[in-house]
Amino acid sequence: MLPYEHFGYIGAMTDSPNEVTPDRLSQADALPPSDQHAQQYAAVRNAHETELLEDYVELIADLLEHQGEARSTDIAARMGVSQATVSKTVTRLKSLGLVSSKPYRSLFLTEKGEAMAAMSNQRHAIVLQFLRALGVSDRIARIDAEGMEHHVSQETLDIMQRFTREQESRSS
């Protein structure tokens, strides 16, 4: 198991991309008031807390649907993480009432877990389809969607969905 594939930032940083018309982009915006600024960061921190849980729950739902059962081994392989880590996280998911299972047996979602999975899945799909509709390649769209999905508000989701729909009807 070699979980860490390196897409390192520091390395990628050096090849500065094409200039982005700095005059219009950057320094026009003044800093927002402190408290509002803080709320933005708080929102991100908050998203981070649930992100991993959502990913697990979503993956478990996918496995249940596509393979009939959700086993720790498969989760570990798909998440690129050791089984021990999965075990520990699942314990947490259970304590949060999202997952149920008997020791040494495969996993199930509680109602709460299924609700979360459904929402998460839907968001994921909307973001993924939106990126594709925008013209992003499939491989990249998948990666970006995985990272973005937890940080997209309902308002933006609605707009993305509308965009995708229009794009599709236009191209058909």
Next chain:
Amino acid sequence: MLPYEHFGYIGAMTDSPNEVTPDRLSQADALPPSDQHAQQYAAVRNAHETELLEDYVELIADLLEHQGEARSTDIAARMGVSQATVSKTVTRLKSLGLVSSKPYRSLFLTEKGEAMAAMSNQRHAIVLQFLRALGVSDRIARIDAEGMEHHVSQETLDIMQRFTREQESRSS
């Protein structure tokens, strides 16, 4: 060794129980191969590692530009976090060669830090303007951009930028 593939053994079951999602979204997308799937999650984990560092560096750059100096107090207020946390994180930033400062004095970016700030800022701006061009309200666009910016690949950034440009020229 004998890798007993436990993959085939569920093949016959084909449960396919529920159809929860609306069929527009239900993407008959099968699961991607495990290793590819793992890479997606690895990319997200990787982004998380640098996310906070980028946020700090970006904020420090903003403060230097708009207020002439970057003090821990301001950072703490803007990040919505205690000063102790800032102090600890700054220590880490220093050890990574992104920030420099003398004890009890305000902060500066190294060249490396400035490069990171510039890139980060650029990405942030592209995402923010894209969201606005899409029609997302300012307040929400700011929040979403803050969360999304670290998860958007170069390919997607380019596409976003093109979209924003087209949108603007169309409306002028």
Next chain:
DNA sequence: CCTACAAGTTAACCTTGGCTAAAATACTAG
């Protein structure tokens, strides 16, 4: 010059999410 308050640091603690190694349990041939 000295003192009080603001700002920065340090210490001690917590939770999360990784890891490896080892123990416990389940499964499948033979």
Next chain:
DNA sequence: CTAGTATTTTAGCCAAGGTTAACTTGTAGG
């Protein structure tokens, strides 16, 4: 039924990013 392999869990480690509380340092006012 038993042995051997596969899977799951447990134990012990680590770093990151939070917290409070206590301590140090910087800086203005009297």
